[in-house]
Amino acid sequence: MKIDRAEARRIADLAHLEFDDAGLDRMAAEMTKILTYIDQLREVDVEGFEERERHVTPMREDEPRPSVDREVALNAREQVARNAPAWRDGFFVVPKVIGGD
Amino acid sequence: MTDLLDLPWTEGRADVSPREYVDACLRAIEARDEKVHAFLHVNADADAAALPIAIKDNIVARNMPTTCGSQILRDFVSPFDATVVERLRASGASIVGKTNLDEFAMGSSTEHSAFGPARNPWDLSRVAGGSSGGSAAAVAARMVPAALGSETGGSVRQPAALCGVVGFKPTYGRVSRWGLVAFASGLDQIGVVTKTVRDCAEVFGIIAGHDPRDSTSSTHDVDDYAADVSAGVKGLRFGIVREAVEQLGGEVRANFDAAVDVLRRGGAIIEEASVPSIGYAIAIYYIVANAEASANLSRFDGVRYGHRSERARTLDEVYFDSRGEGFGAEVKRRIMLGTFALSSGYYDAYYGRAQRVRAKLRHEFEEAFRSFDYLVTPTSPEAAFPIGAKTEDPLAMYLNDVFTAPANLVGTPAIAVPSGFNAEGLPLSLQIMGPHFGERALFRAAGFFENETGYWKKAPLST
Numbered sequence: 096m097k098i099d100r101a102e103a104r105r106i107a108d109l110a111h112l113e114f115d116d117a118g119l120d121r122m123a124a125e126m127t128k129i130l131t132y133i134d135q136l137r138e139v140d141v142e143g144f145e146e147r148e149r150h151v152t153p154m155r156e157d158e159p160r161p162s163v164d165r166e167v168a169l170n171a172r173e174q175v176a177r178n179a180p181a182w183r184d185g186f187f188v189v190p191k192v193i194g195g196d
Numbered sequence: 197m198t199d200l201l202d203l204p205w206t207e208g209r210a211d212v213s214p215r216e217y218v219d220a221c222l223r224a225i226e227a228r229d230e231k232v233h234a235f236l237h238v239n240a241d242a243d244a245a246a247l248p249i250a251i252k253d254n255i256v257a258r259n260m261p262t263t264c265g266s267q268i269l270r271d272f273v274s275p276f277d278a279t280v281v282e283r284l285r286a287s288g289a290s291i292v293g294k295t296n297l298d299e300f301a302m303g304s305s306t307e308h309s310a311f312g313p314a315r316n317p318w319d320l321s322r323v324a325g326g327s328s329g330g331s332a333a334a335v336a337a338r339m340v341p342a343a344l345g346s347e348t349g350g351s352v353r354q355p356a357a358l359c360g361v362v363g364f365k366p367t368y369g370r371v372s373r374w375g376l377v378a379f380a381s382g383l384d385q386i387g388v389v390t391k392t393v394r395d396c397a398e399v400f401g402i403i404a405g406h407d408p409r410d411s412t413s414s415t416h417d418v419d420d421y422a423a424d425v426s427a428g429v430k431g432l433r434f435g436i437v438r439e440a441v442e443q444l445g446g447e448v449r450a451n452f453d454a455a456v457d458v459l460r461r462g463g464a465i466i467e468e469a470s471v472p473s474i475g476y477a478i479a480i481y482y483i484v485a486n487a488e489a490s491a492n493l494s495r496f497d498g499v500r501y502g503h504r505s506e507r508a509r510t511l512d513e514v515y516f517d518s519r520g521e522g523f524g525a526e527v528k529r530r531i532m533l534g535t536f537a538l539s540s541g542y543y544d545a546y547y548g549r550a551q552r553v554r555a556k557l558r559h560e561f562e563e564a565f566r567s568f569d570y571l572v573t574p575t576s577p578e579a580a581f582p583i584g585a586k587t588e589d590p591l592a593m594y595l596n597d598v599f600t601a602p603a604n605l606v607g608t609p610a611i612a613v614p615s616g617f618n619a620e621g622l623p624l625s626l627q628i629m630g631p632h633f634g635e636r637a638l639f640r641a642a643g644f645f646e647n648e649t650g651y652w653k654k655a656p657l658s659t
Contacts, residue, residue: 113520141552180504
């Protein structure tokens with residue numbers, strides 16, 4: 096499978112990754128090499144083997160319950176704030192997404 | 197004089213106070229880690245404990261950093277303990293530090309750590325393996341008696357092999373991943389690194405068991421995993437995976453043949469086994485693991501935690517620039533491959549097909565385990581390679597996991613146990629694989645092999 100710059104750009108946009116042109120060309124070349132290796136999977140006879148066979152994650156009952164203990168939860172807000180890149184009045188701050196220019 | 201940290205944990209802990217044990221570890225880290233770089237964070241205030249332990253820096257511990265070896269999380273401090281950390285603390289263990297790893301556990305050499313590679317204690321110019329290279333190097337260099345790592349495609353067993361220590365991956369679902377930063381959720385499992393098999397079985401017994409916070413965690417009963425480590429291998433059936441070893445030559449082949457002879461002399465029945473699709477494991481792995489990684493790593497968006505680009509002026513720039521600056525080259529490569537494999541027009545040909553070949557591989561393993569109690573291969577196709585040897589060739593790096601990735605894809609347990617040294621004095625390793633939930637029997641076989649050979653007793657010269 097050959098990945099060119101335009102295809103690499105399409106994937107980078109889907110993945111929310113920023114690359115310059117040189118970086119994108121390098122990535123396209125590396126992906127081509129790796130996908131060429133992976134293409135050997137095309138030769139395998141997979142008749143009778145299904146994609147989803149037994150790879151289903153079991154779900155718990157949809158009942159609300161605490162996932163951490165009370166003491167941790169009480170201190171968590173302060174630590175969440177400390178880990179946040181921008182935080183004000185109990186909210187994460189991001190650049191304006193509506194209106195403006 | 198034998199240093200406390202040269203002893204197995206199960207023997208050493210009897211003769212020493214918990215305070216002395218932890219202090220001995222902290223002193224050893226102080227003395228040796230400047231060269232080895234096994235640790236990203238050392239807990240100088242570690243509580244006294246009968247089990248001082250290091251954990252890979254993608255497993256969270258309360259009020260300690262969790263960087264995942266990435267710039268994107270360089271300042272992150274966890275508000276809570278992973279389930280494995282809770283269990284360790286409850287059994288009297290103390291976390292003495294967080295170990296170095298390939299960024300987000302993606303790699304086979306720890307060279308993809310954003311904070312510099314861990315080095316192999318047997319030869320500091322060589323890699324420690326990866327991605328749990330820091331955990332393996334910390335145990336090998338006698339800085340801690342045990343460490344936790346994580347596995348997605350061999351990330352505990354391969355570095356353990358390259359560092360000459362025991363590395364173990366449990367059955368998928370046997371250990372809770374709550375608090376393990378997700379890489380590929382359908383493959384990830386927490387594993388154990390120790391000097392000896394008995395130590396490994398004992399530590400595993402602490403962390404194993406059901407946890408409602410990880411919906412894939414098994415309700416299967418926890419066993420007495422160390423019960424049979426001295427029971428021998430007489431009459432047990434070992435299958436040599438033909439397709440894995442037939443093209444192998446040189447020192448790794450000779451060492452593997454000698455290891456099999458040790459089992460044979462112990463009364464084991466040795467025959468050839470066949471797993472025809474095992475050679476496709478790396479190709480399957482780099483689709484399935486990367487596809488899941490591309491979804492899991494979408495959470496690092498510069499909004500709630502982690503690095504945010506200072507030049508971002510719009511929300512899109514927050515996403516693109518924060519991820520572009522925060523992730524290293526290997527992580528981006530894998531996100532790109534995974535995104536491609538899941539993207540419209542390619543899903544069936546790549547992700548769908550990889551899952552179908554994986555189903556076939558699983559079927560072949562199940563068939564093989566009808567005839568055999570164990571399947572054996574070398575753990576790694578080569579001894580520790582020089583730092584820098586494979587960083588420009590991602591595919592060559594990936595192929596280092598050729599013997600370890602199959603067990604992750606089929607969800608079975610496997611253990612790496614030291615099997616001697618090559619001509620340059622670098623460790624080699626035997627891998628023993630068992631059927632789902634066959635951990636106790638795995639420790640039995642590995643325990644026999646270790647007892648007959650005793651390679652763990654040799655410590656790296658550079659310590």
